[in-house]
Amino acid sequence: MKEKSKNAARTRREKENAEFYELAKMLPLPSAITSQLDKASIIRLSTSYLKMRAVFPDGTCLDLNSVGDSDQKTMPFAVLTRCDSVHPVSDFCPSSD
Template identity: 80%
Template sequence: MEMRKEKSRDAARSRRGKENQEFYELAKMLPLPPAITTQLDKASIIRLTISYLKLREFTRSGDPSWSSSNSYHKNIKGSVAATQGLQSLCTSRPGKRFTRLIAQAE
């Protein structure tokens, strides 16, 4: 019985280690400095990844598109990158930081 518990604990520890490694790899792919990505918890990594993917989708569907090959993307600095309804995504420098702002409904 004790042997099964030990094997189960080892298997769970191994799964958690693999999960943590995948979260670490995902965090490294975010357009943030390593000093920040190494300090993020799992929920923050998921939240920032979702925001980043939404921002990428929005910039591709703009008119004109803000794709990376487009000069518009290269010239955007410190401005509101996207506004949709009551939500805004703001960037401080291209790819360095973005913050999600939620306006209160009146």
């Protein structure tokens, strides 16, 4: 019975790991980065991405041409990869005044 329990746990972990891997692949990051993420980082980045999508449902209003590398122009949250600290939204989006 103990062996059956071990096998069930192993199978469950394999399924969980496969789902984490699929979630990581869906993040708008290069595969070189997503392949190195641990489970907590995958969840944290996924949560951050979903929150940013709620704030910027149509994409960012930031001019990504000023961000840098052409690969990052397609990344919806390129700002996160280029900044060391959090900036208020007003720093990135001009006011409509």
